[in-house]
Amino acid sequence: MSGGAVAATAVEQQDIRSHPGGGATESKGVGTSKWTPYILLTPGFLWLALFFIIPTVMLLLFSLYSGSLDQGYSFEFPGNWSTYSAVWEYRAQFFRSFLFAGLSTFFCLALAYPLAYFIAFKSGKWKATLLVLVIAPFFTSFLIRTLAWKTILADDGPVVTFMNWAHITNVLALLHLTETDRVLNTPLSVVLGLTYNFLPFMVLPLYASLDRMDPRLVEAAQDLYSSPWTALRKVTWPLSLPGVVAGTLLTFIPAAGDYINAELLGTTKVSMIGNVIQDQFFVVTDYPTASALSFVLMLTILVLVFFYVRRAGTEELV
Amino acid sequence: MTTSQSGADLRIINTTKRFGDFVAVDDLTLTIPAGSFFALLGPSGCGKTTTLRMVAGLEEPTAGTILIGDEDVTWAKPYKRPVNTVFQSYALFPHLDIYENVAFGLRRRGVKDVKKTVEDMLALTELTGLAKRKPQQLSGGQQQRVALARALINQPAVLLLDEPLGALDLKLRRQMQLELKRIQTEVGLTFVHVTHDQEEAMTMADTIAVMNAGRVEQLGAPADLYENPSTTFVANFLGQSNFFDGIVTHRSGDYASVTVQGQNVSIPVSRVHTQGSSVHVGVRPEKLRIQYRDDAQVNDNDNRLEAVVSDSSFIGVSTQYLVDTAWGQELTVFAQNTHRDERLVPGAKVVVSWAPDHTFALDAAQDVDAGVEIDEDAATPDPVGATS
Numbered sequence: 001m002s003g004g005a006v007a008a009t010a011v012e013q014q015d016i017r018s019h020p021g022g023g024a025t026e027s028k029g030v031g032t033s034k035w036t037p038y039i040l041l042t043p044g045f046l047w048l049a050l051f052f053i054i055p056t057v058m059l060l061l062f063s064l065y066s067g068s069l070d071q072g073y074s075f076e077f078p079g080n081w082s083t084y085s086a087v088w089e090y091r092a093q094f095f096r097s098f099l100f101a102g103l104s105t106f107f108c109l110a111l112a113y114p115l116a117y118f119i120a121f122k123s124g125k126w127k128a129t130l131l132v133l134v135i136a137p138f139f140t141s142f143l144i145r146t147l148a149w150k151t152i153l154a155d156d157g158p159v160v161t162f163m164n165w166a167h168i169t170n171v172l173a174l175l176h177l178t179e180t181d182r183v184l185n186t187p188l189s190v191v192l193g194l195t196y197n198f199l200p201f202m203v204l205p206l207y208a209s210l211d212r213m214d215p216r217l218v219e220a221a222q223d224l225y226s227s228p229w230t231a232l233r234k235v236t237w238p239l240s241l242p243g244v245v246a247g248t249l250l251t252f253i254p255a256a257g258d259y260i261n262a263e264l265l266g267t268t269k270v271s272m273i274g275n276v277i278q279d280q281f282f283v284v285t286d287y288p289t290a291s292a293l294s295f296v297l298m299l300t301i302l303v304l305v306f307f308y309v310r311r312a313g314t315e316e317l318v
Numbered sequence: 319m320t321t322s323q324s325g326a327d328l329r330i331i332n333t334t335k336r337f338g339d340f341v342a343v344d345d346l347t348l349t350i351p352a353g354s355f356f357a358l359l360g361p362s363g364c365g366k367t368t369t370l371r372m373v374a375g376l377e378e379p380t381a382g383t384i385l386i387g388d389e390d391v392t393w394a395k396p397y398k399r400p401v402n403t404v405f406q407s408y409a410l411f412p413h414l415d416i417y418e419n420v421a422f423g424l425r426r427r428g429v430k431d432v433k434k435t436v437e438d439m440l441a442l443t444e445l446t447g448l449a450k451r452k453p454q455q456l457s458g459g460q461q462q463r464v465a466l467a468r469a470l471i472n473q474p475a476v477l478l479l480d481e482p483l484g485a486l487d488l489k490l491r492r493q494m495q496l497e498l499k500r501i502q503t504e505v506g507l508t509f510v511h512v513t514h515d516q517e518e519a520m521t522m523a524d525t526i527a528v529m530n531a532g533r534v535e536q537l538g539a540p541a542d543l544y545e546n547p548s549t550t551f552v553a554n555f556l557g558q559s560n561f562f563d564g565i566v567t568h569r570s571g572d573y574a575s576v577t578v579q580g581q582n583v584s585i586p587v588s589r590v591h592t593q594g595s596s597v598h599v600g601v602r603p604e605k606l607r608i609q610y611r612d613d614a615q616v617n618d619n620d621n622r623l624e625a626v627v628s629d630s631s632f633i634g635v636s637t638q639y640l641v642d643t644a645w646g647q648e649l650t651v652f653a654q655n656t657h658r659d660e661r662l663v664p665g666a667k668v669v670v671s672w673a674p675d676h677t678f679a680l681d682a683a684q685d686v687d688a689g690v691e692i693d694e695d696a697a698t699p700d701p702v703g704a705t706s
Binding site for chain 1: 396409412
């Protein structure tokens with residue numbers, strides 16, 4: 001049976017080829033030389049080499065330098081490995097970075113999934129408009145948008161007044177997410193800021209993978225005794241995993257290295273590793289320590305992502 | 319949950335479905351007996367798929383009742399009906415392998431040990447050995463059988479098939495038609511098959527309902543529909559027909575006399591589908607016998623017309639002639655190539671004759687072209703090798 005199908009397809013293809021005047025003529029002169037892929041790769045490779053590989057190696061080297069900004073830096077074999085002791089010193093900030101990034105990634109997913117689902121399946125003619133609205137915040141500066149949250153979460157603003165009145169802040173304070181009467185300069189305000197700023201990076205990949213899904217698969221699932229909830233769990237969710245993985249990476253990675261949100265919406269008590277690095281570079285001007293911290297942050301994220309993607313195991317779906 | 323009641327009729331009673339102003343299904347009443355292979359045949363937009371989706375629960379009727387056995391399922395959720403569907407696009411789950419696709423329904427119903435059932439179903443549909451593959455790795459015909467296995471395994475009271483062979487090429491489609499028929503006989507479930515392909519419907523179904531504009535035009539066994547259509551739509555949609563305008567002069571005994579352009583044509587009374595006197599007289603092209611006029615031999619009782627050949631096309635198993643009658647109407651004649659008469663070339667004077675029992679008469683108020691060439695996809699003779 002399959003043989004029949006294959007044979008029939010082959011015949012069809014032959015028909016197309018032998019059709020006079022139809023189909024493509026023999027590709028001549030359209031660079032099919034074996035060097036073509038490499039030539040096409042060169043600009044991208046050069047760009048990466050110049051602005052990614054070399055700086056990364058320099059960062060690693062610089063973390064081993066000794067000296068100060070005034071006296072100049074120098075490299076002495078086998079390098080100044082003491083800079084890496086700062087990693088342990090700032091372990092709280094490292095931990096907080098990954099915790100906050102994890103929390104905001106989780107909140108982004110919880111907010112973005114229903115939104116992306118709605119845009120992909122239910123929005124009809126409003127689809128394009130809604131997608132534009134999702135990225136509309138990018139028309140305003142990142143800094144301005146983050147500063148706006150200072151006003152939203154101001155101590156005497158309506159949001160916090162309501163939260164105090166409803167005793168929400170009291171409950172959240174028990175979880176050490178806020179203080180008893182304020183939200184600004186607490187872990188919650190930083191996580192909220194991160195969630196808000198990175199939400200579009202979650203929505204767009206989720207939308208892309210949901211939109212690609214055949215809605216008839218949900219009908220098929222319901223036809224096969226799945227309630228809407230079961231259909232979501234057994235069909236829609238697994239098929240949207242590539243989007244979930246892409247979205248969580250695009251949210252988690254920049255959130256883990258972010259310092260603007262902790263800087264503007266938090267205090268030193270809730271600072272993240274990004275703030276420490278920024279401080280080491282521009283205030284303390286201890287470049288080797290700053291480099292060491294940056295390098296460890298990068299490496300940690302890389303390892304986390306590696307295990308995450310392996311565990312998600314969505315290679316076949318992408 | 320009710321399953322596997324192979325003795326449950328499907329009854330659709332006075333069911334209407336409107337989409338805004340458009341009436342997709344118009345006061346439809348149908349009874350589909352348990353264990354039958356039933357085809358809903360019609361051009362696209364005739365309401366056949368909407369009917370199917372209402373039975374599956376994927377669409378809610380605007381009005382009406384749908385019963386499976388004695389159970390009213392009109393408003394039941396799709397996942398609570400003893401009904402399964404083979405979708406037009408198959409809608410196989412791309413993230414699951416063939417085994418899990420087939421086991422899907424059983425697992426959702428909480429069946430513990432699915433292994434034996436799934437393996438039996440894979441064997442029935444000749445998919446053994448493909449269990450670990452993903453749907454994308456299979457050919458169209460194989461995917462089609464997975465879709466069938468996935469639905470059949472649940473032993474539904476009614477199995478719905480929505481243009482299940484539409485995506486396959488002609489050869490494979492023929493093969494699958496026979497296979498579907500074999501499986502239906504083997505499992506004995508009620509199959510409701512939606513298609514726009516008249517050949518497919520006639521090959522497979524015990525009973526066909528020809529649908530047009532949300533209503534059933536005619537219902538019956540394939541041969542009855544083909545041989546004795548009651549509307550011009552059915553006459554044209556199922557195969558081809560030649561029509562003449564005629565006046566019924568008298569009805570006596572078993573035969574009615576009809577005058578066509580001054581000539582008498584007799585038609586069995588049982589095949590005159592109108593009480594009026596103005597009729598379309600119809601006859602299928604392959605029922606016509608074409609002979610060279612000088613030595614034509616026509617049975618005494620047969621209807622006969624004189625004509626001139628205007629075109630002939632050789633189609634392999636048969637030759638298709640176009641002939642012009644004395645009053646300038648063009649008729650189509652299909653002649654088996656058992657003994658080709660070389661004299662039948664354009665310009666040849668011929669006699670066209672046919673048995674009265676192959677004639678039918680329809681109400682002249684009907685559009686004589688209803689149902690003609692409505693669907694480009696419907697199997698048309700392959701023009702390869704045609705001469706003219």
